[in-house]
Amino acid sequence: MRKLLVATTGLAIAALSGQALAAGSATHHIEVGKKVYERAFGRGCGACHDISSNPQLVKLIDAGKLSREKFGKVIKEGQGSMPKAIDQIMELAPVKTANFDSDPVKAQEIAIDAVYEYLKSLK
Ligand code: HEC
DSSP states (O other): OHHHHHHHHHHHHHHHHHHHHHHHHHHHHHHHHHHHHHHTTTTOTHHHHTSTTSOOHHHHHHTTOSOHHHHHHHHHHOBTTBOOOHHHHHTSHHHHHHTOOSSHHHHHHHHHHHHHHHHHHTO
16 A cells, blocks of 8 residues: 555656656747747748648637647648648758757657647647
8 A cells, every 4th residue: 555655656756757847848939949940841831831722721720620630741742732831841950959858750740739839829
C-alpha cells in the first residue's frame, strides 16, 4: 500500500512538472508559429489567407471546422492551389533555431503545432 502511494505521488509530480514544461514551451512555440505565418513562402501565409476569397484559417479553427489533423495534412501535402508548405517551413531560420526535435518527423509535427497554436491564439 505504502509503495503504491509513493508510486502514485511520483506520477503526480511527474505529471505536474510535465505540465509546467509544456506551458513554458507553448509561449515560445506560438512565437515561432507567428514567424512561420509571417515568413513562409517569402510573404507569409497571410499573403494568400488574409484575402477573403481564400480559406480564413483563424475563423475555421475557431468554428471547429479545421482540425489539427486536417491542418497538418494540408501543410504536408498541399491542397488544390495551396502549395505544400512543410519543406520550406522547416528551412525558415526561426524553425531551425528552435531545433524542435532531432527526429525530423517529430520536428515537423511540432512546427505544425506551433503554427496551429498561433492561429488559435488569434481568435
Ligand atoms: C499562394 C497562396 C497561398 C499561400 C502562400 C498559403 N496558402 Fe494555404 N491555401 C491557399 C488556397 C488557395 C487554399 C484553398 C485550397 C483548396 O482547398 O483548393 C489554401 C488552403 C489552406 C488550408 C486548408 C483549409 C481548409 O479548410 O481546407 C490550410 C490549413 C492552409 N491553406 C494553411 C496555410 C498555411 C499555414 C500557410 C503558410 C505556411 C499557407 N496556407 C500558405 C493558398 C495559399
